[in-house]
Amino acid sequence: MKKGVVLVTGASGGQQGRTGRRVSEILLARGVPVRAFVHRLDERSDQLSALGAEIVEGDFLDYHSVERAVQGVSAVYFAYPVQAGLLEATAIMADAARKAGVTRLIDMVMLVSSPDAPTPRMRENYLSEQVFEWAGIGAAHVRATVFYENVRALTAATIARDGSVLLPWGSDSTVIPLVAAEDVARVAAGLLTSPSVPSGSSYPVIGEVLALRDIVATFERVLARDVRYREIPDQAWRDGALSQGYNEHAVEHLSKLWQSIRTQTRRYEVTDTIGKLGGREPITFEAFVSRNTPRSG
Numbered sequence: 001m002k003k004g005v006v007l008v009t010g011a012s013g014g015q016q017g018r019t020g021r022r023v024s025e026i027l028l029a030r031g032v033p034v035r036a037f038v039h040r041l042d043e044r045s046d047q048l049s050a051l052g053a054e055i056v057e058g059d060f061l062d063y064h065s066v067e068r069a070v071q072g073v074s075a076v077y078f079a080y081p082v083q084a085g086l087l088e089a090t091a092i093m094a095d096a097a098r099k100a101g102v103t104r105l106i107d108m109v110m111l112v113s114s115p116d117a118p119t120p121r122m123r124e125n126y127l128s129e130q131v132f133e134w135a136g137i138g139a140a141h142v143r144a145t146v147f148y149e150n151v152r153a154l155t156a157a158t159i160a161r162d163g164s165v166l167l168p169w170g171s172d173s174t175v176i177p178l179v180a181a182e183d184v185a186r187v188a189a190g191l192l193t194s195p196s197v198p199s200g201s202s203y204p205v206i207g208e209v210l211a212l213r214d215i216v217a218t219f220e221r222v223l224a225r226d227v228r229y230r231e232i233p234d235q236a237w238r239d240g241a242l243s244q245g246y247n248e249h250a251v252e253h254l255s256k257l258w259q260s261i262r263t264q265t266r267r268y269e270v271t272d273t274i275g276k277l278g279g280r281e282p283i284t285f286e287a288f289v290s291r292n293t294p295r296s297g
């Protein structure tokens with residue numbers, strides 16, 4: 001197992017998968033020293049401190065706070081939220097980590113990462129991967145598909161209101177690769193503690209591949225109520241997401257992602273990375289919904 005302090009960014013956990021929080025908890029439970037990089041001190045950082053993490057407050061976009069945070073660490077978990085600023089945050093972390101002698105950086109990106117990827121955020125992810133690799137800091141990439149948490153966030157309010165799923169996802173035969181953020185965090189923790197990880201390597205993470213009709217049927221089964229999918233136009237979805245507080249960067253990314261998902265021809269398969277690096281078989285969507293969605297109606 002790799003020794004030394006691990007700097008975990010996004011450690012408080014936010015609105016998406018809370019992967020930084022989960023990585024911190026997994027590492028601490030394994031006796032790995034964690035320096036938790038938090039955006040602000042609050043009850044979440046108090047909880048991390050109680051679990052044994054060293055807390056450092058900072059901002060991805062503030063060079064000197066990142067520079068201080070990487071001093072003396074051997075590895076970094078980098079997960080920049082889906083908001084504007086990824087490339088600046090990448091350059092800051094790459095420079096600070098290189099100067100501090102970091103030898104491993106595991107970064108969280110999306111499943112598709114290439115110059116021709118369908119969303120602007122995925123194309124930024126590709127550039128971010130390149131910058132980390134040039135920095136010579138042992139960068140490797142966890143490429144995760146859509147989190148179950150994201151599907152829950154997108155559907156919870158309308159299912160609770162009237163049992164509807166309102167999304168621009170095409171027909172109910174549209175196929176979507178999904179994963180539990182908990183499994184993604186287990187893969188990242190496995191890479192952070194592995195004896196060796198090839199620089200520039202990447203790890204796709206898919207926990208289950210479901211048609212939209214299977215997602216709806218899962219909600220019906222677990223919640224024991226009727227649930228119906230209704231396709232809505234892209235613009236209606238965008239307007240709704242913005243009014244719910246999603247930032248413009250996330251809405252642009254997700255809108256392009258939905259367009260690509262409903263027109264894709266690619267076949268997806270569950271990856272072996274969760275079993276091999278995360279130490280157990282993937283959590284199913286049904287198990288996730290059973291554990292996490294309050295029953296109503």
Ligand SMILES: NC(=O)c1ccc[n+]([C@@H]2O[C@H](COP(=O)([O-])OP(=O)(O)OC[C@H]3O[C@@H](n4cnc5c(N)ncnc54)[C@H](OP(=O)(O)O)[C@@H]3O)[C@@H](O)[C@H]2O)c1
Pocket residue numbers: 009010011012013014015016017018019020021037038039040058059060061079080081082108109110111144145146147148150181
């Ligand atoms: N959601 C998906 O379906 C999905 C799928 C594949 C990959 N991903 C990738 O997963 C990553 C998101 O990770 P996550 O789910 O762990 O995110 P998350 O739960 O939203 O947590 C984001 C964390 O970042 C912190 N943060 C926000 N702005 C910051 C700043 N300027 N400086 C320092 N910290 C800041 C937040 O702190 P505060 O809450 O205190 O602001 C929070 O702790 C993204 O890179 C995304 O591309 C997501």
